[in-house]
Amino acid sequence: MLSLWIKVALTSGLIILLSLASELVGGPGAGRNTAITCLVIWVCFQLYHLQKMNRWLSDFRISQTPTGLGTWDRLYSSIYRLARSYERQQAQTNQLLASFRSVTEAMPDGVVALDHHNQIIFASHRAEQHLGLQLPTDQGRNILNLVRHPRFADYIEGEEWSEPVVLHGLPTADRSLQLQLIPYGDEERLLMSRDITQLERLETTRKDFVANVSHELRTPLTVIAGFIETMQELPLDAKKRSEVLETMGSQTQRMQRLIDDLLLLSRLESSQKALQEQRIDMSAMLNRLAHEAKMLSRESHQILVMPLPEGQTNLLLGDEHELASAFGNLVSNAIRYTPAGGEIRLSWRQSAQGAGIFMVEDNGPGIEPQHLSRLTERFYRVDKGRSRETGGTGLGLAIVKHIASRHEAELKIESQLGQGSRFSIVFEANRCLRAQS
Numbered sequence: 001m002l003s004l005w006i007k008v009a010l011t012s013g014l015i016i017l018l019s020l021a022s023e024l025v026g027g028p029g030a031g032r033n034t035a036i037t038c039l040v041i042w043v044c045f046q047l048y049h050l051q052k053m054n055r056w057l058s059d060f061r062i063s064q065t066p067t068g069l070g071t072w073d074r075l076y077s078s079i080y081r082l083a084r085s086y087e088r089q090q091a092q093t094n095q096l097l098a099s100f101r102s103v104t105e106a107m108p109d110g111v112v113a114l115d116h117h118n119q120i121i122f123a124s125h126r127a128e129q130h131l132g133l134q135l136p137t138d139q140g141r142n143i144l145n146l147v148r149h150p151r152f153a154d155y156i157e158g159e160e161w162s163e164p165v166v167l168h169g170l171p172t173a174d175r176s177l178q179l180q181l182i183p184y185g186d187e188e189r190l191l192m193s194r195d196i197t198q199l200e201r202l203e204t205t206r207k208d209f210v211a212n213v214s215h216e217l218r219t220p221l222t223v224i225a226g227f228i229e230t231m232q233e234l235p236l237d238a239k240k241r242s243e244v245l246e247t248m249g250s251q252t253q254r255m256q257r258l259i260d261d262l263l264l265l266s267r268l269e270s271s272q273k274a275l276q277e278q279r280i281d282m283s284a285m286l287n288r289l290a291h292e293a294k295m296l297s298r299e300s301h302q303i304l305v306m307p308l309p310e311g312q313t314n315l316l317l318g319d320e321h322e323l324a325s326a327f328g329n330l331v332s333n334a335i336r337y338t339p340a341g342g343e344i345r346l347s348w349r350q351s352a353q354g355a356g357i358f359m360v361e362d363n364g365p366g367i368e369p370q371h372l373s374r375l376t377e378r379f380y381r382v383d384k385g386r387s388r389e390t391g392g393t394g395l396g397l398a399i400v401k402h403i404a405s406r407h408e409a410e411l412k413i414e415s416q417l418g419q420g421s422r423f424s425i426v427f428e429a430n431r432c433l434r435a436q437s
């Protein structure tokens with residue numbers, strides 16, 4: 001401030017000195033003219049720089065900072081420094097924003113930042129998908145006008161945000177979304193969204209599974225409990241007693257089979273057991289399966305083992321115990337579901353591409369097409385009565401599918417109603433070994 005007044009004093013002094021000098025040299029009136037001329041030049045100089053500054057500021061470009069004299073030059077430099085520091089801050093903010101965006105994009109949940117009027121400040125790509133938003137078009141718009149769900153508005157406008165809310169039917173009719181609002185900063189809020197469709201499906205499967213197991217165990221337990229009561233209350237003769245004990249025995253076996261299958265399935269699903277890679281002789285395996293099938297069928301079916309095509313390998317690489325159990329399940333199903341007198345064929349061959357195919361074919365009742373895709377679900381049966389009557393647990397094909405997938409193989413089911421069924425396990429070519437290797 002002081003230097004400004006000194007400058008004003010110096011400038012005024014200089015004008016006065018110039019005016020006095022010209023008064024002395026040029027006579028009366030010359031000093032006044034000089035003073036007026038100096039003032040006009042000074043005003044023009046200031047106006048020129050004001051105009052220059054105005055032009056620069058109205059089309060501001062830091063690279064085109066003008067130069068000037070004295071105070072004006074310092075003014076231009078100060079504005080230049082201010083603009084540079086603003087630019088640096090802006091770059092830092094942009095960098096922060098970019099890393100915030102990449103963090104939110106990397107998150108498995110969607111994120112929407114809302115201001116205190118519920119207007120969208122920012123939304124991650126996942127949140128756009130979850131809530132059907134479209135940025136940048138929807139930026140600044142009220143989210144309540146964009147997400148039309150009765151419970152959504154209640155939740156956002158309410159005060160209870162400590163617990164998330166679950167909305168069914170979002171983002172599409174068959175999906176479910178979990179949302180939670182988290183207040184932050186100055187009345188701003190973060191809306192977190194998570195697609196929980198898969199989680200809900202798993203929970204339903206778990207509940208169904210527990211209900212199915214309970215139901216499967218309850219039936220034999222009820223029979224056994226009934227017989228125990230009868231035996232306690234009524235004196236039974238030896239014949240009746242042995243009949244009752246036989247029924248109790250078969251119900252106990254049924255529970256035993258169910259528990260064995262459940263334990264096997266759980267071991268397979270959790271992959272607790274490492275897979276053994278053994279060289280399995282499929283010709284010997286087919287003969288063993290046919291022998292067991294004959295015993296199970298009590299000679300009431302015709303069991304045929306198809307010969308191995310010429311030049312193909314009979315060696316399969318896999319876990320012999322697991323695969324014997326999977327093949328045995330398919331053979332036992334063929335016998336249990338094919339009426340007496342039917343024919344069952346067992347075969348092993350290689351496809352033209354070298355894949356190994358184990359196949360069980362029967363000429364039983366066949367299966368209607370709508371059931372085929374669901375047969376490997378746990379406890380799915382076409383005819384519950386027939387399955388239980390023949391000692392089925394409803395878990396056989398689920399076990400086969402798991403064993404196949406542990407061997408990177410595929411279970412294929414083909415069937416024609418009234419004609420019969422064909423169950424195949426198709427192994428990749430690299431599991432079929434050449435005899436000499």
Ligand code: ADP
Binds near residue numbers: 335337366383
């Ligand atoms: P289950 O213990 O009931 O046999 P599975 O999982 O082995 O259970 O089979 C599921 C269902 O598939 C069976 O209940 C039966 O309805 C059908 N099924 C399986 N194999 C055959 C077959 N060879 N012929 C006709 N139906 C079959």
